[in-house]
Amino acid sequence: MKNSIIIFLLFNFLSLQGQHNEKITDSGSIIKKGIENIQSHLGKVPLFDASLQQVKEEVDEEMKREIRVPVPKDLAGGYTHERHKKNYATAQKAGVLYKILGEEKYAEYIKEMLLQYAKIYPDLPLHPAERSYARGKIFWQSLNDSNWLVAMSQAYDSIYEYLSEDERNYLEKDLFLPYANFLSIGNPKFFNRIHNHSTWGNAAVGMIGLVMKNDELVNRALYGLKETNIPENARDDDGGLILQEGQKAGFLANIEEAFSPSGYYTEGPYYQRYAMYPFMMFAKELENKRPEIGIFSYKDGVLIKAVYALLNLTDADGDFFPLNDAQKGMSLLNQSVVIAVDAAYYYGDQDPGLLSVAERQGKVSLDDAGMAVAMAIEQGKAEEFKKQSIDLTDGPQGNKGGVTVLRSEKADDVFSLVFKYTSQGDSHGHYDKLSFSFYNDGEEVIQDYGFARFVNIEPKNGGGYLKENTSWAKQSIAHNTITQNEKSHFNGDFDTGNKYHSEKYFSDFTKDNIQVVSAIEENAYPGTKLHRTLALLTNDIFQKPVVLDIFRIDGETENQYDLPFYYSGQIIATNFEYETPDELNKLGTGNGYQHLWTEAKGIAPGGNTRFNWSYNNRFYTLTQALKSNDSIILARIGASDPKFNLRRDPVYIARKKNTKNALFISILEPHGSYSPVTELGSNSFSQIEEIKVILDIDAYTGIEITGLQEKKIVFILSNEESSSSAKHQVKIKEKEFSWEGPYTIITK
Amino acid sequence: MKNSIIIFLLFNFLSLQGQHNEKITDSGSIIKKGIENIQSHLGKVPLFDASLQQVKEEVDEEMKREIRVPVPKDLAGGYTHERHKKNYATAQKAGVLYKILGEEKYAEYIKEMLLQYAKIYPDLPLHPAERSYARGKIFWQSLNDSNWLVAMSQAYDSIYEYLSEDERNYLEKDLFLPYANFLSIGNPKFFNRIHNHSTWGNAAVGMIGLVMKNDELVNRALYGLKETNIPENARDDDGGLILQEGQKAGFLANIEEAFSPSGYYTEGPYYQRYAMYPFMMFAKELENKRPEIGIFSYKDGVLIKAVYALLNLTDADGDFFPLNDAQKGMSLLNQSVVIAVDAAYYYGDQDPGLLSVAERQGKVSLDDAGMAVAMAIEQGKAEEFKKQSIDLTDGPQGNKGGVTVLRSEKADDVFSLVFKYTSQGDSHGHYDKLSFSFYNDGEEVIQDYGFARFVNIEPKNGGGYLKENTSWAKQSIAHNTITQNEKSHFNGDFDTGNKYHSEKYFSDFTKDNIQVVSAIEENAYPGTKLHRTLALLTNDIFQKPVVLDIFRIDGETENQYDLPFYYSGQIIATNFEYETPDELNKLGTGNGYQHLWTEAKGIAPGGNTRFNWSYNNRFYTLTQALKSNDSIILARIGASDPKFNLRRDPVYIARKKNTKNALFISILEPHGSYSPVTELGSNSFSQIEEIKVILDIDAYTGIEITGLQEKKIVFILSNEESSSSAKHQVKIKEKEFSWEGPYTIITK
Numbered sequence A, B: 001m002k003n004s005i006i007i008f009l010l011f012n013f014l015s016l017q018g019q020h021n022e023k024i025t026d027s028g029s030i031i032k033k034g035i036e037n038i039q040s041h042l043g044k045v046p047l048f049d050a051s052l053q054q055v056k057e058e059v060d061e062e063m064k065r066e067i068r069v070p071v072p073k074d075l076a077g078g079y080t081h082e083r084h085k086k087n088y089a090t091a092q093k094a095g096v097l098y099k100i101l102g103e104e105k106y107a108e109y110i111k112e113m114l115l116q117y118a119k120i121y122p123d124l125p126l127h128p129a130e131r132s133y134a135r136g137k138i139f140w141q142s143l144n145d146s147n148w149l150v151a152m153s154q155a156y157d158s159i160y161e162y163l164s165e166d167e168r169n170y171l172e173k174d175l176f177l178p179y180a181n182f183l184s185i186g187n188p189k190f191f192n193r194i195h196n197h198s199t200w201g202n203a204a205v206g207m208i209g210l211v212m213k214n215d216e217l218v219n220r221a222l223y224g225l226k227e228t229n230i231p232e233n234a235r236d237d238d239g240g241l242i243l244q245e246g247q248k249a250g251f252l253a254n255i256e257e258a259f260s261p262s263g264y265y266t267e268g269p270y271y272q273r274y275a276m277y278p279f280m281m282f283a284k285e286l287e288n289k290r291p292e293i294g295i296f297s298y299k300d301g302v303l304i305k306a307v308y309a310l311l312n313l314t315d316a317d318g319d320f321f322p323l324n325d326a327q328k329g330m331s332l333l334n335q336s337v338v339i340a341v342d343a344a345y346y347y348g349d350q351d352p353g354l355l356s357v358a359e360r361q362g363k364v365s366l367d368d369a370g371m372a373v374a375m376a377i378e379q380g381k382a383e384e385f386k387k388q389s390i391d392l393t394d395g396p397q398g399n400k401g402g403v404t405v406l407r408s409e410k411a412d413d414v415f416s417l418v419f420k421y422t423s424q425g426d427s428h429g430h431y432d433k434l435s436f437s438f439y440n441d442g443e444e445v446i447q448d449y450g451f452a453r454f455v456n457i458e459p460k461n462g463g464g465y466l467k468e469n470t471s472w473a474k475q476s477i478a479h480n481t482i483t484q485n486e487k488s489h490f491n492g493d494f495d496t497g498n499k500y501h502s503e504k505y506f507s508d509f510t511k512d513n514i515q516v517v518s519a520i521e522e523n524a525y526p527g528t529k530l531h532r533t534l535a536l537l538t539n540d541i542f543q544k545p546v547v548l549d550i551f552r553i554d555g556e557t558e559n560q561y562d563l564p565f566y567y568s569g570q571i572i573a574t575n576f577e578y579e580t581p582d583e584l585n586k587l588g589t590g591n592g593y594q595h596l597w598t599e600a601k602g603i604a605p606g607g608n609t610r611f612n613w614s615y616n617n618r619f620y621t622l623t624q625a626l627k628s629n630d631s632i633i634l635a636r637i638g639a640s641d642p643k644f645n646l647r648r649d650p651v652y653i654a655r656k657k658n659t660k661n662a663l664f665i666s667i668l669e670p671h672g673s674y675s676p677v678t679e680l681g682s683n684s685f686s687q688i689e690e691i692k693v694i695l696d697i698d699a700y701t702g703i704e705i706t707g708l709q710e711k712k713i714v715f716i717l718s719n720e721e722s723s724s725s726a727k728h729q730v731k732i733k734e735k736e737f738s739w740e741g742p743y744t745i746i747t748k
């Protein structure tokens, strides 16, 4: 019923179109032929029709009200901010509707709005709020002003032919040219960086330049300002450096610098998703109007690769892994990702796997790319988008560490392990070298905290970053990695962290029963070498794939090492004794420790330490080969949190004191299930009898895992030679092991 | 593909049937005509076929292994316990398969198993575990022995004709008769109660009696043992009294006593769901074999009404409200409810609303009732099961208070408010007089804790009740109701609580803009009268329906009154100052207070107190008209919890000290929404300008609510006269209000 109404409406639009078709020429990312193609398929391609209908409802609803262009005044969440955001979003969409449906009312609406902006713009001072390193005029920061121009360029483009030459001249002289100049020449600190801010600025200036046929603007956008006088130590609001040595600028340089050759964006997927919009929108227009640049082949096609990187950095429900500053729940459903996926399909290799992602997104972009995707889906071409284990390098040349995702499926469970050994990740980076997180389907079993921020929720610091983002979320102890002596990596100093990156030691996804990745960090704590190896093991002795975690520390001095596991769920059983205090105290005094309440303290028993919990009707056990007298701390986030800004999530911390070298061997084992409906549980106990270090010398570490019925697995790691062709021979308790490559696994 | 395999398999079974059909006669709840009807529809009724296929797979899988009948030894979760459970469940299902499919292997399997039991039973001593007030022989408690016999009666019934007379005589003499005698004559404390335990015992003895055609057993089951010598103060494992004065016994008496006339079961829906199985199974067999009893009309058809009561005590996802001892997540998907719903359809009025419940359950019982339901669904007869606001009385005569559910929908949100003013609820009752909980869709906005127990999770006290169930979950402070002087209702004494019940004052669901319920509790704290009125208001000034909560306390002495709200989610903003301590201390020393960590303490400001939080991408505000200097405590469950048995859930507590009479006026307001994908929030602020007490005298309480734009609502409650025809006239600030009935609401 609902469907037939949509189709009926669309046929109605079609009958109204003829009158304006002659006004539509090549524009923005939809060329004339594209428009005709789209129009000829209206009413026949459900996903496109539904997407169009949704936009139409939204715009028609907004157009019922008078256009309002208030004098800028408020911060995010406030009236003028939200009004101007709504204006540009509506204008951009109205432009699409005008192009596709040809209804004059949409063009009129955009024209009227632009004229109102043109009237106030020449006299607009800087926005009154002084929070930003690069204040805007319409908004408190130039970033939002750029968002406006990216959208308004599209709107203007849509009605370019609809306007008279006088009208165009007026708008360009009083609004668009000064606007573009302000964002670029007027804001070099903002425009000439390698940063998502600049990407927005570049795209804004370039997109309006393309519409205005102003080559100077387009070139400025592509290659940056030639001259600036930015002070060398200038920083942005997040403390990020504006200038890097030898830095290039402009859109192309941002593509060069922002993405690694594998498409990873150094700030992480949350910010990549945000940056993808200007990258893709400007790229699509360049592809249409400056095809000679070959933008989608630029840097070996990195814009398309970036889409794959993004999709691979999602859990089973499509939520991005919250690396660095990131909001949990941000997912591939986001509009920027819709546009990116459609573009990757259309301008890339028409990968049928992308179609299933588009199906899941439930909408397409309203242009050639979106139509191509919707039509291909309608033709039944969609195939599953198969996420595999993957290495993503970091850094423009791909030589600054990276992120590895190990994946494994078993029956109903899809496991993903995310291992981070990147560079700092710019101003949104966290001090999280060699941290990992672990997912069962879309659920976080071992979580990364994400950021401490409530985006667009006004009572929480106007929706901006909370101070707990710095005091907690960025700190090392907030991550599933080593903290030495209760100090964060690089002592929490951005400039220091920014100089270094971890190094991948090796990874191997070629075997059926093991996937493994290993990386080394030597700079987080000068004098201490951190070496972590994570393997996803599949074997009869386990009910489901397990994570083997070998964290080897080589220190010059005696230190305290803390290794946390931010598990989700409720404790079922432990095999160690612990004391729960009558009052809760903070675990420490700074570097994130002040945010943890110590709920219990225990001592590792002889033999293995077992920690068993349940989460989302599954059971998990962390088994560790600790030394007896190592300590175990059960803590919970939430101390020193006067505004309840932090989630009250629990953590298990294994602690070694007064030790130079240390070896943390852990197995994270998902097992069993429970149903509150049948009240039946299965396999609530670990299947692991014992894990034992059978060798630990500079050159090798050997681990033996004993399952039920005395079945054994031996894993030996070469600690100093990662070459895949190197030959090794080791004798452990009279038994010879020989193999090629950085590790061996023997199952019997 | 999968479907066609199932259908193919079923046709195969059909071709095998002929040879055994002659052996099938009226049996259990499926009469011969029923069997033929089922057989003739196999392969044509998807829901039935799927249910049958599921059972077949399960039984076939189990039948691959040898039958094992080990000597009883273990508690729940242990090997012998789980083995015997699996045995009876498989035998019961194999019986169904034999009847429907006619395959001899199922009959053979049951026969073999029963012979093995018959061999060991005569010499079995009491089960070695001494935990139960009524130990069993196969299991540690007679309750589980009864579960066994209920299932095995059905299995025996299925193969009755398949067995030779000698075999039957042997089984009855060595197994079934002594088994039934042991559960009844041998266990009067267990058999002769009004309790779900006895219902199981009665059904077990009655069902085997029906198969054996043993009237004495059947009558014993229906009417109880005539003579017992149970000590007057005997108690069960939960501390419940075995004997009540003037108590009848037997299955019919249990129907009489267990259900109120509206079908409410005094222990609450979680235990009702458990009890429904023996009630329904025995009733179905009685209806077939003793139709003269008219079991489904008994007590005005209360067994059918009980099914409706159960379905009405679920949230939007079909989870039972966790009143009294209850596991969260237990839902209408439970097998007992499947059987109950199908029976209510078949033996009741063929209500098409029940069909949609069965669809949601995704399976049917494998008998006449289930086939009728599956066929009706296949014929497209299903209609929505519409849950309305409802009063359910408590007590056999319906005069012991009750539970009211108020419901209201708005756009995507379905709100349910559950108000409990029942009697104690037997040994599974909580000290929760006048407590409420509030749901948005299936999510708990204001939660009831449920029980402190991990059913069938062995490391948690063998799956049994945890001591925190008594020290925390049952206590008044664990509930959204008043605790006076940090003592639970009835001072936490079961015998005292068991004597009393709250009284409904009135309820009214007749109006569009308000649904209201009011109840009084005068015995929880001698000398203090508690009177709570809860209304669900729909009005332009609110974005969604809100809860108005008027809690009026009339005390004889000066007391401290605590009113908690166990909200789910994270604090966004408050309008009051509070201090967060550097160390966390327990809120109190006993009666549940020892389990709360005090996270913050605040003082109510002049005017209203506002507490705003977000949960599951919705916003909520609790606005209270407190006196300035009333205190506010933000606390969290988890203190004095050495085994991490409790969830770390938060609570907001409003506290009044040193006061005789007190009035807590609260509005719980759902508003706005948030998306982590678009990062857009709407209406994160309350729409309420002010709530004010404009009158509070013995006879009347008047509240004025002011929304944005100065819109006002006045609600006046008659505190002493609840008659719907009484006329009232009140002057407040020169304004006359006159109305009929216990309350009036004026909106302007």
Ligand SMILES: [Ca+2]
Binding pocket: A315, A317, A318, A319, A441, A442, A443, A444
């Ligand atoms: Ca997820």
Ligand SMILES: [Ca+2]
Binding pocket: B315, B317, B319, B442, B443, B444
């Ligand atoms: Ca629920």
Ligand SMILES: [Ca+2]
Binding pocket: B317, B441, B442, B443
């Ligand atoms: Ca739900």
Ligand SMILES: [Mg+2]
Binding pocket: A238, A427
């Ligand atoms: Mg930033």
Ligand SMILES: [Mg+2]
Binding pocket: A322, A323, A324, A325, A430, A432, A448, A449, A450, A473, A474, A479
């Ligand atoms: Mg992080």
Ligand SMILES: [Mg+2]
Binding pocket: B238, B427
């Ligand atoms: Mg009990």
Ligand SMILES: [Mg+2]
Binding pocket: B322, B323, B324, B325, B430, B432, B448, B449, B450, B473, B474, B479
């Ligand atoms: Mg309760």
